Amino acid sequence: MLSQKAKYALRALMMLAEAAxxxxxxxxxxxxxxNVPKKFLELILLELKRxxxxxxxxxxxxxxxxxRPADTITFGQVIRAMDGPLAPLPCASVTGYxxxxxxxxxxxxxxxxxMRRVRDAMADILDKTTLADVRGGRVDEDLLATVA
Incomplete structure (x- = not known):
């Protein structure tokens, strides 16, 4: 499950991606x-900087x-940085087996x-979705088709 920390990190990064x-x-x-608590956001931004x-x-x-450019930052990279491996079980993980x-x-x-198939499907979507792909609330139709 996506943590609140990762969700806030993605929100902050998407807002920064919309800026010049x-x-x-x-x-x-x-x-x-x-709508993120400021003190928590400060800690998240420090981690994103690190x-x-x-x-x-x-x-x-x-x-x-x-x-770096929004088209080089993927959801998968951010989630792994904030929450660790994507796999629902440690034995199904590629990075944290x-x-x-x-x-x-x-x-x-x-x-x-x-669970390995679940991990692979999640990684396929998250590692191919960049901040630029969702900038301004837009989501690529191919991504929606993959999820549906």
Missing amino acids: PEELVLVQEIAERQ HGFVFSQRGRGGGYCLA RRCADCADERTCTIRKV
């Missing part, structure tokens, strides 16, 4: 327009902007196989 390149947006403005998604400038005229302690035979485990 290198236009700095104040934390307060993001918090108000996206992962190279945003640039910040302090002081008068300061704020946040995307650190861990064997389940209660699994007798991982190769024949039906639950693992299904």
Whole structure:
């Protein structure tokens, strides 16, 4: 399940993607327009900065902007940065694999196989969807067809 932290991070990044390149947006403005608690948003933006998604400038005229073009930042990258692996089970994860302690035979485990398909389907959509794809509330028709 998508955490509130990841959801807020995506909201903030989508708002920054709508701004002109290198236009700095104040934390307060993001918090108000996206209905995100300011203190929580500040922590999220620091983490996004640490992962190279945003640039910040302090002081008068300061704020946040995307650190790279919106068409190079995918939903999958952001969610992994905020929440970790996409897989619903550690044994189905590509980036955070861990064997389940209660699994007798991982190769024949039906639950693992299904959860791996779920992970792969999610990754396929999230890793192909960029901030530019959804800028201004627009969603590509191909993406909608994939989800439907």
